[in-house]
Amino acid sequence: MPIDNARLAPMQPGVSVEELKAALGTSWQEPGIQAEGRLHIEEFGTRITADGRLGEVHFRAPFELPPIHGVRMGMPAEELHRLYPVAERIYDEREKYGWTMLKMNLSDTLMLGVGIREGVVRIISLTDPTAVYPERPYKYADPNLTEAYDLAMTDPVDLARRPESGWCHGCPPGIDASRWPVSTTNGMPLRHAFTVKLPPPYRMLGDEYVAISLFVDEQWETPPASKNVGAGGARGADPRRFDIEFMDNDYVLFWLTEEEFAAPLGVPPIIEGTPVPGWLSKSPLDYFGEFNLPRTVAEQ
DSSP states (O other): OOOOHHHHTTOOTTOBHHHHHHHHGGGOOOOOTTTTTEEEETTEEEEEOTTSBEEEEEEETTOOOOOBTTBOTTOBHHHHHHHOTTOEEEOSGGGGGTEEEEEEEEETTEEEEEEEETTEEEEEEEEOTTOOOOOOTTOSOOTTOOOOOOOOOOSOOOGGGOOSSEEESSOOBSOOTTTOBBOTTTSOBOEEEEEEEOOGGGOTTOTTEEEEEEEEOOTTTSOOOOSOOOSSBOTTSOTTEEEEEETTEEEEEEEEEHHHHTSOBOOOOOOTTOOOOHHHHSOHHHHHOGGGSOHHHHHO
16 A cells, blocks of 8 residues: 555654554554664654654655645745744754754644745654654663774875775775665665774674775755665665664665675666766765865865
């Protein structure tokens, strides 16, 4: 059974997870233990509380739904400000992608959130600030790890030289198109953030797995480009893949063996109907901007 948007639209904090399952049909996915209750399905997102209810719901254009507390998808920003003149601005990483995020406290247990881009409302959310969510394992530092390391970005290098400790940007080793994670929000390959070889005490899966590669979903960079999200790796298909959600963004982490860390660089899948990702077609300087890179890197 496909997603029933008509049943999703009235979702709000306090609704039971069973009602959500009925609305999602075969698109229901049990949140992973790392997700702390977060779940994203196309233009709808939610967070499930520890007692099995919805603590947050998020709708993103072009999701069609009736007005929520007077706010409708596509509403001009000027009209929203007239409706809620004391809306509080939220400052986060989405601003660099052209978003303005606002929140309005409707009651002690209900907050209305709005995302504006290009002058119109494109995100509407409802949140219960008092909700309690499940916590992921290893959320806090392991007291047995008593030795810390400073990480620094050095001058750019050709990855043919393969830095011994790892690298940022570019492509990862040993992750080919069949394993490369794909965004559930815009259908594009996730950006490779970094690959790092870990000291032995940090090899939490055992001595065989010596490095990690982290990917991030640049879901705020572009509007949804394609519904074809079946290409590339999928959740649950790889036992050494961990899906993490934090600050409304998706991350995917892979544990790598020594052989994978030394393997040729992977190439992301080519997905029909999607543009070439900006992180792949531009240099780090052009993509991130001078002020988001260390000075020595920007100068190079």
